[in-house]
Amino acid sequence: MTNTCTYKKTHTQAPTHPHTHTHTHTHTHTHTTHTHRYKAAMLLGGAADAIGFYKGTWEFEISGDKIHQEVKKMGGIGALNVKKPQWIVSDDTVMHLATAEAIIEYGKSRSGDIKKLYQMVAKHYHVSMHDMNGRSPGITCTHGVSQLKPNRPDGYMIPFNDKGGGCGGAMRSMCIGMYYPKPEQIDSLVALSIECGRMTHNHPTGYLGSLASALFTHYAVQGKPAHCWGAGLMETLELAWEYVKKEGRDVDKNQLHWNYFKNAWADYLKVRGLTDGKSPPKFPDVYGVLERDKFYKKVSYSGWGGSSGHDAPMIAYDAFLGSGDSWEELSNRAFFHGGDSDSTAIIAATWFGIMYGTKGVPAGNYQNLEYKDRLExxxxxxxDLVEYLFS
Incomplete structure (x- = not known):
């Protein structure tokens, strides 16, 4: 597969962004840096989720402007002391942890049988459902998990779901890109992200969202410039389709629903001038809170931006592209809007953690976070499982 985004492995750089934050951030490939970034990715994802969720108050608030006013009254992002009981993580973090902890269990088992990993993920998703009190789990997630039978070899498979296009797969798959960080692992990444996604969201719009979140994390670990990630996704969709055909489950139904995700992304990349992945994104001259709310709504499936598999990673990506290494700007764009704000927040902040660590992030946003230790x-x-790949 040719990669639109060619880069020299010896000289990796972070994304360059438009606006005020245009600068290059060279990676130093030391193990401490990588460990720090991996920890920061999980931690900041959780912190952003808790902030965007605000115990459901902001996740379900349809006016981005109202949220921004409330944040301002609290003293801005820098003043937020994110801790219980006011700030708890949502279902997004609980399920992202489930994916991560299943991967860790599998890695330690040295099994080598990928289906064992799928069973472990299914088991961890089951367990995660006992920790959903007050966390607003999605209906598709809870229903999907209730259909899993982790003790059976094929118990990770559930029936195709015509209504399975939500963002539940996309919000919990970023760590897959951390487990498969190298370009030569792309086939494994495609397989695992699709299977994890369709354990609850067995519909292309749903499970391809899982692929997008994992893939962009995989690119972030490699230090690929963010403006070419979207073009990379469009290429990877071909591999995804080959995988779905090869697996042979519900191929006709998948084919019927395949193009929605693909077309939505093609349209988005065109709007931002990112189709070929060669130039920085083009944002409108005026792109404030109201304009973003309007745009997020426009790219959504049903009017709630970020609630589907295609637009949760898309809005996270849009926010990430426009924020550079500014956590505050990322929060304005990805955490505080009138859509499914905790889902876009956890996705974008995980990429931020991989790219920049905790640089410039107010300590109060994460140091007392629920599940901080578990996340780190x-x-x-x-x-630790992939360290050998970086030596």
């Missing part, structure tokens, strides 16, 4: 531990242990 998961990041650290996933890095």
């Amino acid at each position: 531990d998961a990041g650290s242990k996933i890095f």
Whole structure:
């Protein structure tokens, strides 16, 4: 597969962004840096989720402007002391941890049988459902998990779902890109992200969202410039289709629903001038809170931006492209809007953690976070499993 985004492995750089934040951030490939970034990715994803969720108040608020006013009254992102009981993580973090902890269990088992990993993921998703009190789990997630039978070899498979296009797969798959960080692991990444996605969202719009979140994390670990990630996704969709055909499950139904995700992304990349992945994104001259709300709504399936598999990673990506290494700008674009804000937040912030670590992030946003230790531990242990790839 040719990669639109060619880069020299010896000289990796972070994405260059438009606006005020245009600068290059060279990666130093030391193990401490990688460990730090892996830990930061899991941790900041959780922190952003808790912030965007705000105990459901902001996740379900349809006016981005109202959220921005409330944040301002609280003293801005820098003043937020993210801790219980006011700030708890949502179902997004609980399920992202489930994916990560299943990967860690599998890595330690040295099994080598990928279906064992799928069973472990199914088991961890089952367990995660006992920790959903007050976390607003999605209906498709809870229903999908209730159909899983982790003790059976094929118990990770559920029936095709015509209504399975939500963002539940996309919000919990970023760590897959951390487990498969190298270009030569792309086939494994495609397989695992699709299977994890369709354990609850067995519909292309749903499970391809899982692929997108994992793929962009995989690119972030490699230090690929962010403006070419979208073009890489369009190429990877071909591999995804080959995989779905090869697996042979519900091929006709998948084919029937395949193009929605693909076309939505093609349209988005065209709007931002990113189709060939060669130039920086083009944003409108005026792209404030109201304009973003309008755009997020426009790219959505049903008017709630970020609630589907195609637009949760898309809005996260749009926000990431426009924020450079500014956590505050990322929060304005990805955490505080009138859509499914915790889902776009966890996705974008995970990429931020991989690219920049905790640089410029107010300590109060994460130091007292619920599940802080678990999140950092998961990041650290996933890095331990793949450390040999970086030596």
